[in-house]
Amino acid sequence: MSEVAIPLPFEARYSLPPIEVIDDSRAEIRSKQERIARLKEERNAVILAHNYQRDEVQEIADFVGDSLGLSQQAASTPADVIVFCGVHFMAETAAILCPDKVVLLPDLRAGCSLAATISAAELRAWKARYPGAVVVAYVNTSAEVKAESDYCCTSANAAKVVRSIPADRPILFVPDKFLAAAVAHQTGRPNIIPYPGCCHVHRTIRPEQVLRMMEEYPDIELLIHPECGCVSSCMARVADGTLPSERTFFLSTEGMMRHIGNSRAEEFAVGTEIGMLHRLRKMAPDKLFRPVNPDAVCEFMKTITLDRVLRSLEILEPQIHVPQETARRARLAIDRMLAII
Ligand code: 13P
Ligand code: SF4
8 A cells, every 4th residue: 555645734734622621510411401402393403413522412412423324314314404513524414415404513613633634626636646546535524525536435334435446446545544544454455545644633542552451451342443543553463463353343433332232341442532432331331441542532523512502503503505516526425435335
């Protein structure tokens, strides 16, 4: 798998919102949640929340899930209004799939450092260097980038999407280099050309943290999101036997949920954003979940608060709109993905 060298002033591409500390009492939280529930009925709205959302936001959602599950829910909801408790590219995907609905993103600062690593112009320039290549874009991209792509994918289906592409076609995989490496490993495809992007949170989940955890808790089961900085090293260690293959799993956030439901293990090391732990603990209160990196917090996801959800439902703003022609082209890539899975 060859790497491209593209100048990427990573940190200059996004600005991190500060994380607001909410010190509401349980009674205040409950009262806000009840007001949201009432307003939701009045507006005929549905609330979709990503697994990395604040605990109290996850609690008011009609559906909590990963990027794939959230797009599927958006595509099939009969509601008139979708309140997207997630980040901008997720709300854009909902707006593309549901052009007749009002899609709300309660805080417009909810961006994504990974999506910010590539623009449509950069993708066009990259494609021009590889005529005949197929472009697979991770869902963590803007609508404009999706519109320049042949296929969309999520962490739950990236390998499946790549396997559906004829083996002799080179694949430009954007923008996550760690996910690209994981998919190359899983599919054995030598012709995946990764774009050098990454997520500022997941890249901090390092192999040394994983190894320390395995040493400290020898029976623990390891769940790693494929965006993590440790993914290639962990896959290589599974292959050479330094990490136990029967206890090391590379999974999307929803894949982790499904895995816990079927696993007999009592203790899990979770390599992803720590919001995930709330759902895992709620689903399996008798099991123990330890974050591989307790500092892995996505500031963008945490901009969504109960107050902002409430306000957004009150004023039906901020709305996410995708220009018609961009949406049409982006939808082709999304629909190709949905047809494969
Ligand atoms: P999932 O699709 O696994 O939920 O991941 C989305 C994401 O943004 C990970 O950082
Ligand atoms: Fe984007 Fe990373 Fe936050 Fe996921 S965790 S939304 S990839 S910045």
